[in-house]
Structure formats: structure tokens, C-alpha cells
Amino acid sequence: MDADYLVERKDFPYYAIEWVSEGKGMLTMGGKDHELSTGTLFAYGPGISHRIRNISPSNMRKYYLDLAxxxxxxxxxxxxxxxxxPISVARPYELVELWNLIDREARDASDSSEEICESLVRVLLQKIGQRKLSSNRGDFTEAFHTFESVRKLMEDRFLEFKTAEDVATEIGISPIYLSRLFKRFAGSGAYRFLLRLRMNYAAELLLEQGLKVRAVAERLDYADAFQFSRAFKRVYGVPPSSLSRNSIGR
Structure with missing residues (x-):
């Protein structure tokens, strides 16, 4: 949104949920000013006056949903x-995925799109209830920014990292803090997140490119095909050979 973004309403015909994904802003509601930052979520509706403005130089980005x-x-x-x-939510990427799904379905012209949207909205609301934090803690913004930076680094360069310690060294934080970040915002350990990225890529190589198991193991820099197979089975529950007609070692 523009740097001079400002919305001021004394009333609104629908119930609205807004979630800040980037930048900073200020929300005036209930006679108080509330700072908006990454991860902040708030709602309003009929009879609730509110004022929302962007704080320069950042350009605030929000997801919103109107309900009736x-x-x-x-x-x-x-x-x-x-x-x-406002409140804050943990594991915010889950909300982004649902918001994007709702947006895509709302643009679909099929007969079932309305029913699907209603179902997705209910899931979104359940997720907000599941992930909301008890208070708008001051450390949330900094921690979430760090988590997002690490998550993007891992998604962009997962082939370069074998362990969570490798990631922590690259980003300049301790492995313990990295683990806490992922448990807080992703619900699982950093290594498990990294391993899933690597095994998702491995599955693509097996299914879409038809590579042999040994070739995929080499691509992911495993010592041998058996170590790779153990890691793959840890994620998918089946050996990589089940996705390929080529058996290990051929």
C-alpha cells in the first residue's frame, strides 16, 4: 500500500478481519492507539469506529477478509x-496459505466455489483461534522477522545445508535459538523443516525426472543411497524406491 495510506471509518457494514504481513502501521480503535506490525491481527464490524494508517517509510501490507x-x-x-x-498469531504462514486459497476459490466460477469458500473461512477462523497468542508480546515482531528470514533462506538454499547447525551458522544465531524460533512459529524443529524441503525436492526428482535413487542421493550430497533412503522414509514413511522403478544401487 502507499506510504500515505489512511482509512478512517465510524462504521462498517460487514465484519472484517485484517492481518499485517509486512511493514508497520497504527490502529486507533476503542479509544486507544495500537501499533501494527508483522503478525498483528485485528477485527472490526458494525458500530466499531476505527482508523488505520501506514507508518512511513515502510509500506504496510495486509490480508483482509469481510464477513457477514x-x-x-x-x-x-x-x-x-x-x-x-489487536492480537498476534503464531505460525502465520498457515494463515497466508488459507487466505490465498480463499482468494483463488473466490475468483473461481464453478458451482462449488461458494461452498468451498465458506468451508475455508471456517478453517481460517479455527486457525486464528488455535494460533492466537495470549498477548501482543513485544518480542513477537523481532522474533517473527528472524524466523521469516531463516525460513526464506532455507527455502531458497536448502541444498546447501545438511543440518540445522549449518543454517544457524549461516544466519548468525545459535542452534538453540533457531530451534525455539521454529517450534514457536512452525510447530516443529528447524531440522525437520529443512529435511522436508530436501525430501520434497528428492520426490520431485524421482517422480518428475525419473532419476535413480543413487543419483538423487548424490544430488543431495548424501554419503550413500542408504543414508538418503533412511532420511526419505523418515519424512514420507516409505522408501524412495517406492517412487521409482529403479532400485537402490542400479
Whole structure:
């Protein structure tokens, strides 16, 4: 959004949820000013005045969703989202995935798209309830930014890293802090996240390119095909040979 972005309303016909994915802003609601930053989520609706503005030089980016009906009102109240104050959520990437799914389905012209959107919205609201933090903790923004930087690094360069310690060294943080970040925002350890990235790539090589198991093991820099097979089975529950007509060692 523009650096001078400003929205000021005394009323709104629908119930709305907004989540900040980038940048900083200021929310005035309930007679108080609330700083908006990455990971902040808030809601408003009929009769709730609010003012939202961007704080330069950052350009705030938000996801939003408008809802209507008594069910929407009751659900937002149950989640504590109509108390005129923002909250923070853990594992924010889960919300992004759902918001993007809702957006794609809303643009679809099929007969089932409306029903699918309704189902996805319910899941999104359940996820917010599941992942919301008890308070808008001051360390959330810095920790989330660090997590996002590490996550992007791993997604872009997963072939270069074999262990979580390798990632921690590259980013300049301790392995213990890296582990805490991933447990907080991803719900699993950093090594498990890295391993899944590497094994997803391995599965693509086996299924789409038809590479042999040994060739994939070499591509991922494993000492031998058997070590690779153990890692693959840890993620998928089946050996890589089950995805390929080529057996290990051929």
C-alpha cells in the first residue's frame, strides 16, 4: 500500500478481519492507539469506529477478509476479536496459505466455489483461534522477522545445508535459538523443516525426472543411497524406491 495510506471509518457494514504481513502501521480503535506490525491481527464490524494508517517509510501490507451474518459475529466474539484491540498469531504462514486459497476459490466460477469458500473461512477462523497468542508480546515482531528470514533462506538454499547447525551458522544465531524460533512459529524443529524441503525436492526428482535413487542421493550430497533412503522414509514413511522403478544401487 502507499506510504500515505489512511482509512478512517465510524462504521462498517460487514465484519472484517485484517492481518499485517509486512511493514508497520497504527490502529486507533476503542479509544486507544495500537501499533501494527508483522503478525498483528485485528477485527472490526458494525458500530466499531476505527482508523488505520501506514507508518512511513515502510509500506504496510495486509490480508483482509469481510464477513457477514450472525454466525460471523458470534464466532469473532468467541475468538475475542471484537474487543477492539489487536492480537498476534503464531505460525502465520498457515494463515497466508488459507487466505490465498480463499482468494483463488473466490475468483473461481464453478458451482462449488461458494461452498468451498465458506468451508475455508471456517478453517481460517479455527486457525486464528488455535494460533492466537495470549498477548501482543513485544518480542513477537523481532522474533517473527528472524524466523521469516531463516525460513526464506532455507527455502531458497536448502541444498546447501545438511543440518540445522549449518543454517544457524549461516544466519548468525545459535542452534538453540533457531530451534525455539521454529517450534514457536512452525510447530516443529528447524531440522525437520529443512529435511522436508530436501525430501520434497528428492520426490520431485524421482517422480518428475525419473532419476535413480543413487543419483538423487548424490544430488543431495548424501554419503550413500542408504543414508538418503533412511532420511526419505523418515519424512514420507516409505522408501524412495517406492517412487521409482529403479532400485537402490542400479
Amino acid at each position: 451474518g450472525s454466525e460471523a459475529c458470534e464466532t469473532l466474539k468467541h475468538l475475542g476479536l471484537l474487543e477492539q484491540r
